[in-house]
Amino acid sequence: MTATKKLNLKQKYQYLTRDMDWEPSYQKKSDIFPQEDFEGIKIVDWDGWEDPFRLTMDAYWKYQAEKEKKLYAIFDAFAQNNGHQNISDGRYVNSLKLFLSGVSPLEYAAFQGYAKVGRQFSGAGARVACQMQAIDELRHSQTQQHAMSHYNKHFNGLHDAPLMHDRVWFLSVPKSFFDDARSAGPFEFLTAISFSFEYVLTNLLFVPFMSGAAYNGDMATVTFGFSAQSDEARHMTLGLEIIKFLLEQHEDNVPIVQKWIDKWFWRGFRLLSLVSMMMDYMLPNKVMSWQEAWEVYYEQSGGALFKDLERYGIRPPKYQDVANAAKEHISHQLWSTFYQYGQATNFHTWIPKKEELDWLAEKYPNSFDKYYRPRFEHWDALQKKGERFYNPTLPQLCQVCQVPVLFTETDDPTAFSHRDTVYKEERYHFCSEACCEIFDNEPEKYIQAWLPVHQIYQGNCGGPDLPSVLSDYYHFNLGEDNLDFSGSPDEKRWNEIKGIKPLDKDDVA
Amino acid sequence: MSVEIKTNSVSTIRNTYSHIKRRFGDKPATRYQEASYDIEATENFHYKPLWDPQRSLNDASRTSIKMKDWYQISDPRQFYYGAYVGNRAKMQESAETSYKFCEKRDLISSLEESIQLKILKYLVPFRHLNLSANMNNSMIAGDSIATTVAQAHIYQSMDHLGMGQYLSRIALMIDGNTGAALNTSKTFWMDDPMWQPMRKLAEDSMVVQDWFELSLLQNLLIDKALFSFVYEAMDEWFGTLGAKDISMLTEFMRDWNKDTTRWILAVVKTAVAESDDNKEKLQAWVNLWEPQVFAALAPIAQETVGKEALPKIQNELAALLKKTGLQSTGAAL
Numbered sequence: 048m049t050a051t052k053k054l055n056l057k058q059k060y061q062y063l064t065r066d067m068d069w070e071p072s073y074q075k076k077s078d079i080f081p082q083e084d085f086e087g088i089k090i091v092d093w094d095g096w097e098d099p100f101r102l103t104m105d106a107y108w109k110y111q112a113e114k115e116k117k118l119y120a121i122f123d124a125f126a127q128n129n130g131h132q133n134i135s136d137g138r139y140v141n142s143l144k145l146f147l148s149g150v151s152p153l154e155y156a157a158f159q160g161y162a163k164v165g166r167q168f169s170g171a172g173a174r175v176a177c178q179m180q181a182i183d184e185l186r187h188s189q190t191q192q193h194a195m196s197h198y199n200k201h202f203n204g205l206h207d208a209p210l211m212h213d214r215v216w217f218l219s220v221p222k223s224f225f226d227d228a229r230s231a232g233p234f235e236f237l238t239a240i241s242f243s244f245e246y247v248l249t250n251l252l253f254v255p256f257m258s259g260a261a262y263n264g265d266m267a268t269v270t271f272g273f274s275a276q277s278d279e280a281r282h283m284t285l286g287l288e289i290i291k292f293l294l295e296q297h298e299d300n301v302p303i304v305q306k307w308i309d310k311w312f313w314r315g316f317r318l319l320s321l322v323s324m325m326m327d328y329m330l331p332n333k334v335m336s337w338q339e340a341w342e343v344y345y346e347q348s349g350g351a352l353f354k355d356l357e358r359y360g361i362r363p364p365k366y367q368d369v370a371n372a373a374k375e376h377i378s379h380q381l382w383s384t385f386y387q388y389g390q391a392t393n394f395h396t397w398i399p400k401k402e403e404l405d406w407l408a409e410k411y412p413n414s415f416d417k418y419y420r421p422r423f424e425h426w427d428a429l430q431k432k433g434e435r436f437y438n439p440t441l442p443q444l445c446q447v448c449q450v451p452v453l454f455t456e457t458d459d460p461t462a463f464s465h466r467d468t469v470y471k472e473e474r475y476h477f478c479s480e481a482c483c484e485i486f487d488n489e490p491e492k493y494i495q496a497w498l499p500v501h502q503i504y505q506g507n508c509g510g511p512d513l514p515s516v517l518s519d520y521y522h523f524n525l526g527e528d529n530l531d532f533s534g535s536p537d538e539k540r541w542n543e544i545k546g547i548k549p550l551d552k553d554d555v556a
Numbered sequence: 557m558s559v560e561i562k563t564n565s566v567s568t569i570r571n572t573y574s575h576i577k578r579r580f581g582d583k584p585a586t587r588y589q590e591a592s593y594d595i596e597a598t599e600n601f602h603y604k605p606l607w608d609p610q611r612s613l614n615d616a617s618r619t620s621i622k623m624k625d626w627y628q629i630s631d632p633r634q635f636y637y638g639a640y641v642g643n644r645a646k647m648q649e650s651a652e653t654s655y656k657f658c659e660k661r662d663l664i665s666s667l668e669e670s671i672q673l674k675i676l677k678y679l680v681p682f683r684h685l686n687l688s689a690n691m692n693n694s695m696i697a698g699d700s701i702a703t704t705v706a707q708a709h710i711y712q713s714m715d716h717l718g719m720g721q722y723l724s725r726i727a728l729m730i731d732g733n734t735g736a737a738l739n740t741s742k743t744f745w746m747d748d749p750m751w752q753p754m755r756k757l758a759e760d761s762m763v764v765q766d767w768f769e770l771s772l773l774q775n776l777l778i779d780k781a782l783f784s785f786v787y788e789a790m791d792e793w794f795g796t797l798g799a800k801d802i803s804m805l806t807e808f809m810r811d812w813n814k815d816t817t818r819w820i821l822a823v824v825k826t827a828v829a830e831s832d833d834n835k836e837k838l839q840a841w842v843n844l845w846e847p848q849v850f851a852a853l854a855p856i857a858q859e860t861v862g863k864e865a866l867p868k869i870q871n872e873l874a875a876l877l878k879k880t881g882l883q884s885t886g887a888a889l
Contacts, residue, residue: 054735062728069742071762074759108647159596160698162713163699166698171687174694193590209595219600222600536569
């Protein structure tokens with residue numbers, strides 16, 4: 048062989064991945080890759096793709112196997128030693144119920160989505176990166192089943208998560224988010240998930256749950272978190288690479304990508320409202336407030352990122368100011384909503400303890416005492432009278448994000464930011480200007496949404512009345528999975544573990 | 557004498573998740589079960605895909621094969637992610653030892669140039685088939701629904717990428733890490749008439765729409781015929797040329813082939829057993845594709861091991877097909 052220059056690492060990796068690919072001559076390229084054109088994205092040259100990481104399969108197997116071995120050793124030890132007894136408080140497990148029914152199914156949907164785009168791109172480098180993410184996401188979905196397995200044996204509400212994800216009213220918030228991304232084309236999928244979700248917003252989803260676990264003595268979950276960290280680092284670099292690649296390939300891509308960034312920032316932000324409530328209310332030992340998390344992970348990090356993307360002609364997401372202002376409100380608004388619909392959730396709600404209310408007042412000096420503490424005091428008084436408040440009337444849902452229309456105007460936290468529009472003689476309602484705009488851009492998509500409250504009223508959810516919907520269709524064990532934490536079987540078991548005698552009613556909060 | 561540490565056992569309120577209990581009863585479940593059954597979304601999808609508006613997400617009609625319950629198909633290896641990477645990590649470790657040994661001892665780089673050229677012409681180009689297999693299986697992982705089916709296909713996809721990388725490294729050993737041998741090898745794949753039926757088969761497989769047809773074609777017909785051709789018959793032939801050492805570098809592929817045969821037979825057998833309709837469809841696909849696989853192998857066999865080697869390979873494939881309830885066409889006989 049004629050010897051030429053030795054390959055550097057980058058070239059060698061390209062020889063070990065994209066050089067296996069070839070220009071087809073027996074089939075048309077557009078028949079092999081039929082989904083690359085319809086979104087309007089123009090790819091001039093896939094060779095411009097910079098590999099976000101360079102991992103050959105032998106190295107992948109080796110490193111991942113080492114991580115799995117350690118992870119499962121800890122899961123085993125956790126179960127054997129009944130590690131569930133070491134958490135801070137029985138209430139903490141409710142965040143895991145939200146996680147397993149709301150987040151874990153997204154890991155699986157991500158596996159499916161990445162496996163698909165891992166086939167669809169005609170650039171072999173991008174395909175391999177997506178396939179590795181696909182199998183990582185499969186890992187996450189499965190290790191999460193295993194991490195939660197022991198909790199499921201000792202606490203309620205974790206027992207039927209994938210089914211609940213498909214059916215339960217508030218779980219259509221995460222479900223429709225990922226359905227939206229997966230039903231979109233391959234470039235939008237990557238912009239939505241790899242960039243907006245895994246890069247821009249990941250620290251506001253992943254970190255609160257995992258740090259929450261660390262602060263609350265949950266070794267199984269935090270170990271998963273540590274183990275997934277290096278996977279997430281790869282996923283983030285893919286997110287950044289895809290956006291730069293799309294923007295560098297053709298100037299006509301810029302407005303398309305900008306529109307996707309606007310849309311997916313907002314959809315992601317709405318999805319995260321569930322996390323805000325988890326951070327501020329469901330963690331007995333607090334990590335940081337939602338407001339602080341938003342400031343650090345979005346306003347500062349996101350700000351720097353979008354500054355960096357300015358040179359491509361990209362501006363920060365539209366309606367980012369609305370999101371920034373909402374940081375003082377959303378966790379309280381969400382918890383209030385879930386508190387009053389606690390009969391229809393697979394997790395418990397409760398009135399925060401006195402010191403928690405004080406912590407919230409300290410963290411939210413502009414909003415908490417003024418708007419939210421009085422609500423909890425009012426509901427607490429009712430509860431003490433034996434009239435714990437459950438709202439028997441189902442809420443109006445936003446046609447896009449599917450969160451109840453509970454969010455408020457930026458300049459007036461006492462007025463709902465309700466919007467509506469008429470499309471083909473039908474009226475549609477939204478929680479915000481931004482969701483309304485997302486609808487207006489693709490009405491044919493969003494009119495298909497399976498809105499849980501509407502489906503209940505249409506009689507498609509297993510029963511004419513709410514209790515039969517909850518037990519027959521949602522598979523809730525009524526009186527076990529739902530309602531207030533106080534008086535729940537979870538509370539009783541926890542108190543037995545800790546040797547706590549039930550308090551008199553008057554002592555509560 | 558055994559020592560038993562007393563532990564504090566705490567009573568549980570349930571043994572496993574409800575969806576696992578519905579399938580397997582109220583008892584502690586295996587890791588494979590909790591990871592692999594009913595964890596995907598199955599209903600109430602919100603929007604039709606822009607790329608396939610006729611069907612929904614996770615739509616069972618992406619294959620014409622029908623199963624009352626796709627979870628009838630499971631993996632005899634019980635591979636969930638952790639078990640999969642654990643197994644492959646061991647396999648790559650022994651491969652690594654062999655590659656290092658060959659490198660250190662110059663076992664490949666010291667071969668005669670004419671033999672090296674044969675390696676580049678007849679062995680290394682199979683890495684391109686690894687790539688089409690990688691793509692095909694990634695598509696199946698995205699299109700099939702039951703986790704027991706989908707996960708095994710993503711493993712299959714990544715395995716092919718890994719094997720393509722091992723073949724590439726053989727060329728890099730020959731050219732001393734310059735890529736020149738890979739270029740030479742790829743030119744054969746693109747331009748040598750001997751390779752063209754095989755390259756056409758690979759490209760044709762990439763436009764197959766029905767994922768079950770694709771799995772049958774890729775994972776049973778192509779892989780099983782090809783692996784016994786390349787890693788058994790051709791392996792012996794390289795031995796007769798004085799390149800016996802190449803065997804060390806393809807041990808991974810032989811182990812892999814055994815491992816995956818068990819799995820793909822279980823997949824096809826279960827679908828065949830489900831209904832006569834399935835059986836007819838699958839048989840029609842065998843009739844369509846099996847002759848093409850052997851037609852693509854024929855010119856390569858002609859120049860290397862001789863065409864007489866093909867009937868044996870064909871008989872082996874026929875025996876596998878028989879185990880699934882299907883019949884070989886006897887294409888190479």
